[in-house]
Amino acid sequence: MNIQVIGAVVGGMLGLGVVLALSGWRRVRRPALELRVVPYVRDVHPDVEVTVRPRALGAVFGPTLRAAAHTIGDVLGGSVSVQRRFVRLGSTTTLEEFRVRQLICGVVGFAGTAVCATLVWSMRGGSVPALLIACVVGFLAGILGCDNRLSAQVRAREERMREEFPVVADLLALAVAAGESPVAGLERILRVVHGSLGHELGLVLSDVRTGVPVASAFDALAARTGVSSIARFAEGLAVAVERGTPLVDVLHAQAADVREASRRDLIEAGGRKEVAMMIPVVFLILPVTVVFAFFPGYVGLHLAS
Structure with missing residues (x-):
């Protein structure tokens, strides 16, 4: 990896840290009401500290994540479908929580694709726009993968x-x-x-x-x-x-x-599997059988000549 890539990665991480620190300071300088009240009721409700402590990270990232999640929901749509699937799943997860989860999956997909693209570019070079398009595809794949996972959970439960x-x-x-x-x-x-x-x-x-x-x-x-x-x-x-x-x-x-109906579904699934089983038979077992059958004759013809 050359010095330009290292400098770009270090500079990006430094800039991201500065942006997060400034945004967190701007939001935390006016603490929420519960953060001001919790120290005075901690002796009455000893578990309240446990419920509030994880929200300190959410105070920094929460508003940004929620805004981005609302944007994803507006772009993708299908909020009624998502809520319907949560009802069918029997889950208490809200639409906002699911959109935040989708955003996190998209960021993970983007980050993984960006790391792979950076390695490919540093070793072999390549077109930067193509690598950026691959990162965007990774981001969309993470978002759609989260939605497909929800649908798979609903189908499995039903x-x-x-x-x-x-x-x-x-x-x-x-x-x-x-x-x-x-x-x-x-x-x-x-x-x-x-x-x-x-x-x-x-x-x-x-x-x-x-x-x-x-x-x-x-x-x-x-x-x-x-x-x-x-x-x-x-x-x-x-x-x-x-x-x-x-x-x-x-x-x-x-x-x-x-x-x-279950018996009919089982018979239909067996029929579909039977068709799928013909693929290795036709493209793997049959060619090998033909080769074993004709190869000795082919060798004998060459020896005779």
Whole structure:
């Protein structure tokens, strides 16, 4: 690495440190109200120091990160989609926190790409605009990768809920057939079911215990879930509670439908894997077999000649 690159890196780090120090001093010279009050209530609430101490770093970087995160949200859009995915994930993360996380992932991608680009430029040279474009691509890849990771988490959670649903439906059908109400049956089921679907049903019971009507609580479950079978299950429970319709046969039928859908998905996945398995057979195993079959004859022809 030549002296120009070292000087550029050192100068950039020095300039960044000066900018951060000045911006932090400008924000911290007027401390927040809680920072002025905490020393006087520390003996009453001993844990308050732990909750405030991590915010000292946020006092320096927080406003800048939040402003940049709002800018990313305005450029990318999709805030409604992000909030919907957080509801389906059952997470309490806010949109602002997710945008800040996206910004951090983008900065990490930009920094990694910049380090690689600097090494390539110092060893082999190259076009500076192309390297800058690569850094921008790394920044965008970090942002979009964070969004894709959120979508993957939502899909994984809903897949777990889909797998847990037949067991929960059968257990609830047995409880209702034994004479219990749907709410009492859910309470009994939640003693043995611990998973993503159990968490959602626990939210339904929490709503019922706080005074929400049972039908409205199940309608809220149908609205926030992204699994169609669970949405039909919640809507059926809401209708059964409102109108007093039979529920046991409906629950058994829904569980059977979900198991049949899982079996079809498994068969379709096996069919797709079968097609994918033809790729190494055609492009690897078959050429090697042909070479082994014809190579001895080829060698014999050369020896005969």
